[in-house]
Amino acid sequence: MELPVQKNQEYEINIEDLGNNGEGIGRIDGYTVFVEGALPGERVRVLIVKTKKHYGYGKLREILMPSPDRVAPACPVAARCGGCQLQHLSYEAQLRFKTKKVRDHLERIGGFSGVEVLPALGMEDPWRYRNKAQFPVGGKTGEPEIGFYAKRSHRIIDTPVCMLQNEVNDRIVKIVRTFLAEFELPLYDETIHRGLVRHILTRIGRHTGEIMVCLVVNGKKLPHSDVLVERLRSVEGMTSIVLNVNTAQNNVILGSEIHVLWGKEYITDTIGTVEFEISPLSFYQVNPVQTRVLYQTALDFADLDGSETVLDLYCGIGTISLFFARKAKKVFGVEIVPQAIADAKRNAAQNNIENAFFQAGAAEEVIPRLYQTEGIQADVVVVDPPRKGCDQRLLETILEIGPKKLVYVSCDSATLARDLAYLCPKGYRIEKVQVVDQFPWTVHVESVALLSRE
Ligand SMILES: C[S@@+](CC[C@H](N)C(=O)[O-])C[C@H]1O[C@@H](n2cnc3c(N)ncnc32)[C@H](O)[C@@H]1O
Incomplete structure (x- = not known):
């Protein structure tokens, strides 16, 4: 059956809806095309990059008529990073999208x-809201890459700042980055399951200000950990510095073994009038x-x-x-x-x-x-x-x-x-x-x- 679109050809289409993953959805003669970065109400020019029997994917080439809901992303790596999918959509429109998504399902x-x-x-203020960050670590020894995974991949987008994370993370990541570079610690490469340092995980008690830093390692120990502890302790609110042992060859971030390097094994936070102690392996709303x-x-x-x-x-x-x-x-x-x-x-x-x-x-x-x-x-x-x-x-x-x-x-x-x-x-x-x-x-x-x- 001949499709109404051809791969590697450009088309102009109207975007009618947003898909579950935030991609714009348009139609060419009834054939559905998903376009990442396009918004409902927009007229766009796309290059068809992949076709399947009932739908295809287009690469956004040009926005011919922008949506009134389009905004400039606040984060410089928003288009590449896999963390946010809707930084180009106004917050009010995001809320409408989410309500509609639940109704549609x-x-x-x-x-x-x-x-x-x-x-x-x-x-009211939808930025810097997360109390938990998980930064993958990779790169060459002495030149750590720390940030977030790119969309649909495990390639690390090295970024010093994330607009969803608490500001204190920027400082913590900087301290760990300098430490890893200075002592030339081996950084984890998941493709060959080699290297030591895999992830930096942080948790912050929003109401108490308590901070936990957890280094996930493919091994039992972290060389020179006393130096890292000394430096991290200078961050106001630091309560807990722990090592998590994860020697498994899979995508799961945390292993089950925790060693306290300094302080407590948990942080405390409050929700309403109730106080909670949260250990690194426990789920806590972000x-x-x-x-x-x-x-x-x-x-x-x-x-x-x-x-x-x-x-x-x-x-x-x-x-x-x-x-x-x-x-x-x-x-x-x-x-x-x-x-x-x-x-x-x-x-x-x-x-x-x-x-x-x-x-x-x-x-x-x-x-x-x-x-x-x-x-x-x-x-x-x-x-x-x-x-x-x-x-x-x-x-x-x-x-x-x-x-x-x-x-x-x-x-x-x-x-x-x-x-x-x-x-x-x-x-x-x-x-x-x-x-x-x-x-x-x-x-x-x-x-x-x-x-x-x-
Ligand atoms: C979305 S979290 C909700 C946790 C908690 N209600 C809260 O608000 O923080 C889901 C929880 O279910 C737990 N879980 C996953 N599978 C489970 C199962 N089969 N039985 C019981 N708990 C499970 C997870 O460990 C996690 O703590």
């Missing part, structure tokens, strides 16, 4: 219509300002009166559990990472919260087992799974438990829609969905759905 993947999707709650908004939305949706038993599944270090505990009779959290559960238990004790209990394990194993052996019950279930969504075994048990309310916190609206499509025909109704912008300038979308039992 619910309609197309979930088969729902007429769901109330509330407009995305955005940030945008502390919006985390408060997200949890408050979940709490408002749950609408607790103090008599409820709540299950918090995929609970991390117990942040949602402890946020809910003061309004509920009892909260039970389940999380797969044992270190996070240790953090959760410690956090409950330190905040004098006595009605929150935690268990380590896969939610899809722990909950069905507890339901069968002890007949575990719940009035409200909160789930906050990773992007792949909930395991079907867990959803089946939730249906058997039959809570009055289910609050689904999701970081991927496609899997949210899939899971809701499984639950709803079996006795639940979507009341509303609130989009919360946790990741400005990127295509990632966080949302909270409230389901009630029919």
